[in-house]
Amino acid sequence: MAGTLEVDRPRDGIAVVRLNRPERLNAINEAMQTELRETLADLSVDRGVHAIVLTGAGRGFCAGIDMRDFGPGMLDASAPALDRMRFQEKMAALTEAVRALPQPVIAAVNGPCVGAGFALCLASDIRICSTAASFGNAAILLGLSGAEMGMSYHLPRIVGTSVAADWMLSGRTVSAAEADRRGLVSEVVEPEALTDRAVELASLIADLSPLGVQLTKRALQVNTDAASLSSALELENRNQVISHASDEAATRRQKWSPGQTQ
The missing domain is CATH 3.90.226.10 (2-enoyl-CoA Hydratase; Chain A, domain 1)
Structure with a gap:
């Protein structure tokens, strides 16, 4: 091999x-x-x-x-x-x-x-x-x-x-x-x-949050076949709640400034 x-x-x-x-x-x-x-x-x-x-x-x-x-x-x-x-x-x-x-x-x-x-x-x-x-x-x-x-x-x-x-x-x-x-x-x-x-x-x-990135990847995969907008939103809403509570998200929010893209 x-x-x-x-x-x-x-x-x-x-x-x-x-x-x-x-x-x-x-x-x-x-x-x-x-x-x-x-x-x-x-x-x-x-x-x-x-x-x-x-x-x-x-x-x-x-x-x-x-x-x-x-x-x-x-x-x-x-x-x-x-x-x-x-x-x-x-x-x-x-x-x-x-x-x-x-x-x-x-x-x-x-x-x-x-x-x-x-x-x-x-x-x-x-x-x-x-x-x-x-x-x-x-x-x-x-x-x-x-x-x-x-x-x-x-x-x-x-x-x-x-x-x-x-x-x-x-x-x-x-x-x-x-x-x-x-x-x-x-x-x-x-x-x-x-x-x-x-x-x-x-x-x-x-360089981004691994949790946020991985949740985004899975949402893209799952919601490509979502039965409806409501189904897609259900998954997105849960992902946001999960990622919002992470330590990394808290740190990034503290460093965030208006107009920042990275």
């Missing part, structure tokens, strides 16, 4: 998780699948990490699953359906693990972001990319369903159902410019500036 991931701590409160198989455009093999699952589990309980950046080494973000050299766990079409379902569930669990992290996750997409890599990007809270980035749903091009690893859940909520259908049914490559225009990413920067910008954004978040 050694070497499939790099985890850096550029400053207090921030972890940069870098997929590290650049020779394969960071395609996910069995070793990376295991290491990523374990790393995300460790970060989820690390009280010293308040924001996470997910990116790729070399010129790619993630080319999806490594179809040619995944490892001994890869199954062929003749394997029992139940075994193939378990394999798919292990891949899908990576999406769930990213979404379930209490800390906000910033996907810094530095190059091709395809298939399983696209799913990890969608599960992140904030997505920024370089001008060299591109996005694609590879499964449909392989004769499979274009809906996998949460893609049919996340993508329509981010870009709308018609755009999601276009991308998922055609499997075409989406440029950084189109991704920006459709709202998939919040920012496009030059390749050499991507990591620094992601860390800068993570720093803004990491």
